[in-house]
Amino acid sequence: MRVRTLGVGGAFTDRFYHTNYVVEFPGCRLLVDAGTTLRYSLPASGFTVxxxxxxxxxxxxxxxxxxxxxxxxxxxxxxxxxxTVYAMPDQIPLLAGLFALHGTQPEDYLHVTAVTHSTVIGSTPKENYLLEYYSTQGLHAEVTSNYIIGIRRVDRHNKAVRMIFTGDIGPIEKSVLGRLMADPETIAVFHDCHTGTTATPAHPSLQQITSFYPPELYGKIHLTHYGDNIADYQHKIYELGFNIAVQGEIYKW
Ligand SMILES: [Zn+2]
Known part of the structure; x- marks a missing residue:
């Protein structure tokens, strides 16, 4: 599995692209999130649509x-x-709403495939690749239908590894992240982290992340969706033992 970080910035970044990813495994290149900077970030990472x-x-x-x-x-x-767009049932009307603005339907452009909490989306003779959705309903500002996304690779002996993309999740204490992070199957977590001076309910601060997770798990965490001021925090973040996701970088597991 390879993860390419198309961008690492927050919603209003002037310096980075939005925090979107391309996850590659045999037979599939999966785009996780598609922000407004995608028209620049995809080609910058060498991809076309x-x-x-x-x-x-x-x-x-x-x-x-x-x-x-x-x-x-x-x-x-x-x-x-x-x-193909893999969507949870409650995301399908929202998708339809996007395309209804110009009188079309998502199906005119995309194969819309409804998925459940855990769905096999790729397989080889040796392994299955599952797309997982963990609800963060009510935990992200005013937005409905929000999820943490996981990609889980399971081999023939039922040995599994998982990587996680948090989306935007402020109150991490109320989410499934504590359990997911402690699960030995979870080997890497791309975790949103607010580095601004004013607190936001949409993202956890570095302080919040540091106090919620046990220090022995910090090494799994790649902080992303950070502020343009990340350089001011870099030294402290590395000293604590976290990783910082780098825009355009390839991560392999
Ligand atoms: Zn965001």
């Missing part, structure tokens, strides 16, 4: 879904190509 087979979305804020319409139109009009 037709390299993307599938899309999964954490929630419907602009830095996570604002580029989906243009992405879909590029697929259709430039390449006559329909990627």
């Amino acid at each position: 037709k390299d993307i087979n599938a899309v999964a979305l954490t929630h419907f804020h602009s830095d996570h879904v604002g580029g989906l319409e243009e992405f879909s139109q590029r697929c259709r009009y430039l390449y006559q190509y329909k990627p």
Whole structure:
């Protein structure tokens, strides 16, 4: 499994691209979130839209879904190509709402595939790859239908590893993240982290992350979705033992 961090910035970044990812495993390149900077971040990482087979979305804020319409139109009009979007049942009406603005339907551009909490989306003779959704309903500002996304690889002997993408989740203490992080299957977590001076209910602060997770788990965490001022925190973050996700970097497991 390879993860490419298309961007690492927050919703209003002037310096980075939005925190979106391309996860690659045999037979699939999955785009996790599609913010408004996607038109720049995809080519900057060497991809065109037709390299993307599938899309999964954490929630419907602009830095996570604002580029989906243009992405879909590029697929259709430039390449006559329909990627799959894996959506939880409560995300499907929201998707329809995006395309209803111009009198079309998501199905005109995308294969909309309803998924459950855990769905096999790829397999080889040796392994299955599962897409997981963990609800963070009520834990992210005013937005409904928001999820933590996981990709779980299970081999023939039922040995599994999982990577996690948090989306936007402020009150981490009330979420499943404590359990997910402690699970030995979870080997890497791309975790949103607010580094601004004013607190936000949408993201956890470095202080909040540091006090919630036990220090022995810090090494699994790649902080992302951070502020443009990340350099001011870098020294402290590394000293604590966290990783900082780097824009455009490839992570392999
Ligand atoms: Zn966001």
